[in-house]
Amino acid sequence: MLQPLCDHIRRFIPFDDVSCARLAQFFEVETYKRKAFLLREGEVCTAQYFVLEGCCRTFFTAANDTEHTHLFAIEGWWMTDAQSFEQRTPSQFHIQAVEQLRVAALRRDLRDGLLETLPQLERYFRIINERALAAANMRVKYLFSLSGEERYHNFATRFPEFLQRIPQYMLASYLGFTPEFLSKIRAKRIS
Amino acid sequence: MLQPLCDHIRRFIPFDDVSCARLAQFFEVETYKRKAFLLREGEVCTAQYFVLEGCCRTFFTAANDTEHTHLFAIEGWWMTDAQSFEQRTPSQFHIQAVEQLRVAALRRDLRDGLLETLPQLERYFRIINERALAAANMRVKYLFSLSGEERYHNFATRFPEFLQRIPQYMLASYLGFTPEFLSKIRAKRIS
DNA sequence: CGCGGGTTTGATGATGCTCAAGCCCGGTGG
DNA sequence: CCACCGGGCTTGAGCATCATCAAACCCGCG
Numbered sequence: 001m002l003q004p005l006c007d008h009i010r011r012f013i014p015f016d017d018v019s020c021a022r023l024a025q026f027f028e029v030e031t032y033k034r035k036a037f038l039l040r041e042g043e044v045c046t047a048q049y050f051v052l053e054g055c056c057r058t059f060f061t062a063a064n065d066t067e068h069t070h071l072f073a074i075e076g077w078w079m080t081d082a083q084s085f086e087q088r089t090p091s092q093f094h095i096q097a098v099e100q101l102r103v104a105a106l107r108r109d110l111r112d113g114l115l116e117t118l119p120q121l122e123r124y125f126r127i128i129n130e131r132a133l134a135a136a137n138m139r140v141k142y143l144f145s146l147s148g149e150e151r152y153h154n155f156a157t158r159f160p161e162f163l164q165r166i167p168q169y170m171l172a173s174y175l176g177f178t179p180e181f182l183s184k185i186r187a188k189r190i191s
Numbered sequence: 192m193l194q195p196l197c198d199h200i201r202r203f204i205p206f207d208d209v210s211c212a213r214l215a216q217f218f219e220v221e222t223y224k225r226k227a228f229l230l231r232e233g234e235v236c237t238a239q240y241f242v243l244e245g246c247c248r249t250f251f252t253a254a255n256d257t258e259h260t261h262l263f264a265i266e267g268w269w270m271t272d273a274q275s276f277e278q279r280t281p282s283q284f285h286i287q288a289v290e291q292l293r294v295a296a297l298r299r300d301l302r303d304g305l306l307e308t309l310p311q312l313e314r315y316f317r318i319i320n321e322r323a324l325a326a327a328n329m330r331v332k333y334l335f336s337l338s339g340e341e342r343y344h345n346f347a348t349r350f351p352e353f354l355q356r357i358p359q360y361m362l363a364s365y366l367g368f369t370p371e372f373l374s375k376i377r378a379k380r381i382s
Numbered sequence: 383c384g385c386g387g388g389t390t391t392g393a394t395g396a397t398g399c400t401c402a403a404g405c406c407c408g409g410t411g412g
Numbered sequence: 413c414c415a416c417c418g419g420g421c422t423t424g425a426g427c428a429t430c431a432t433c434a435a436a437c438c439c440g441c442g
Binding site: 358359360370371373374375377378 | 387388389390391
């Protein structure tokens with residue numbers, strides 16, 4: 001059940017089968033339906049999730065009730081609100097299933113125990129965080145240096161598989177413009 | 192010399208004086224003049240820096256030779272290009288001293304040795320990365336949900352001390368608009 | 383004193399938003 | 413099995429925000 005997670009860990013640190021078996025005690029597999037919420041803005045984020053199957057996103061709602069998607073996660077990605085999870089403060093974001101979703105959930109109150117049991121995971125999570133940080137940096141870089149239209153084409157070529165899986169209004173809210181504008185970009189290309 | 196760094200570490204993990212002394216072997220204190228570069232775009236980032244005194248920034252240049260400041264670091268903050276540092280790939284960013292700068296530099300080729308010598312630092316760096324990630328998340332959130340003018344006032348109230356230390360063209364390039372526009376925002380307030 | 387980097391000011395214009403209407407299509411209930 | 417409903421996508425007109433360009437200004441420094 002947690003094989004994909006152990007495989008993922010092995011991409012970054014040595015991790016034997018015994019450790020892998022111990023790992024299982026700390027995780028619960030959960031499933032969510034399309035559009036279900038794993039977390040709502042204002043709640044404390046009590047778990048971090050490793051996506052086994054499906055797709056989810058974090059987003060928040062600003063003025064005018066406009067949604068802003070913060071990031072997406074598919075199979076093999078971690079998803080959480082790091083700040084809320086670590087510091088047990090109210091979250092700034094919603095976490096929502098985009099598709100039918102299966103995740104391995106690590107509860108906050110089990111996390112420290114896990115790191116004591118398997119201290120080599122400190123390094124794993126450090127590396128995961130570094131990569132998430134690098135991704136966030138690239139996101140800011142693209143937001144600054146590319147126009148809306150360029151961001152769309154950049155995304156479309158780097159993640160073609162996402163174009164199928166994500167509704168356009170979510171993609172627009174991720175790229176930082178309105179669904180109407182996305183629609184107009186697409187119209188240009190086709191004609 | 193490295194006292195501020197040890198103090199910083201103690202804010203997150205237990206860290207005795209012996210460890211603190213050992214730490215010193217792995218760091219070099221370096222100084223840079225205003226506008227000097229710690230790293231240039233395209234080079235591999237061979238160190239991560241803990242700021243002891245002064246201020247520095249990361250930035251990149253996009254089309255039209257316009258600069259985009261990615262983030263600032265002052266006393267007590269870490270600065271590096273995480274992606275380049277970890278994976279030894281060419282950096283996407285410049286790192287530059289904004290003011291006269293003194294840093295404690297940890298070289299990439301000493302880093303793994305440091306973590307073996309003082310493995311409790313794995314946790315420290317994990318936490319540091321988590322906080323950097325949370326900051327990056329908030330940055331994206333503000334970019335999305337606030338207008339240019341709102342971002343300026345938000346920044347000015349949260350970091351008033353920065354307004355003194357940073358030239359306005361750098362602040363504009365951090366907030367995501369032009370120096371001319373920043374000037375116009377300020378003109379509004381004063382009149 | 384003059385130079386030059388940084389800031390200000392104004393005119394013009396592009397990018398992308400708002401609002402409103404219509405369309406497409408899958409799902410649900412009669 | 414069809415009608416209807418509603419969510420999501422499209423299209424267009426008008427408009428706000430902010431960029432671009434150009435000129436003038438300010439002021440610290442050589």
